[in-house]
Amino acid sequence: MNGDKRADLAVVSARSSSLQVFLNTGFVTGMFGGSTGSISSRPADYEYRFGLPGYGPTCITSGDVNTDGILDVVVCDSALPTIGVMLGRSGGGFDPPIRLAVDRQPSAVVIAQLDGKGQQDLAVVHAGSNQLSILLNRTN
Numbered sequence: 001m002n003g004d005k006r007a008d009l010a011v012v013s014a015r016s017s018s019l020q021v022f023l024n025t026g027f028v029t030g031m032f033g034g035s036t037g038s039i040s041s042r043p044a045d046y047e048y049r050f051g052l053p054g055y056g057p058t059c060i061t062s063g064d065v066n067t068d069g070i071l072d073v074v075v076c077d078s079a080l081p082t083i084g085v086m087l088g089r090s091g092g093g094f095d096p097p098i099r100l101a102v103d104r105q106p107s108a109v110v111i112a113q114l115d116g117k118g119q120q121d122l123a124v125v126h127a128g129s130n131q132l133s134i135l136l137n138r139t140n
Ligand SMILES: [Ca+2]
Pocket: 001, 002, 003, 004, 005, 006, 007, 008, 023, 024
């Protein structure tokens, strides 16, 4: 997520209504916070606050949605029938979420090419219904 070719960790919390990114330091014993620490005991390298605590995101996935070579994330919103696409910034971090309407209580999302047209599309399942939402990417 910082372009150094080392896989990093991004987590969301509905309770604190936040997205946190922990960068991979590249050392096995020091990866994600050190051999004596834990992920939760280390401050995040990047944090985004969505709004009211308790109404935050419940799932996250990553991929390059707009194919600009920078990793993006897509989060499920626990309170609204939406998902949020957060485009990665070249210098690190993410833009505020672009909210897309789906069915109630989105609970998992995947980024994949679903219609064979080359762009990354989104598929969403919901805890609040038996619907599958497919959002096809129409950007050029
Ligand atoms: Ca990295």
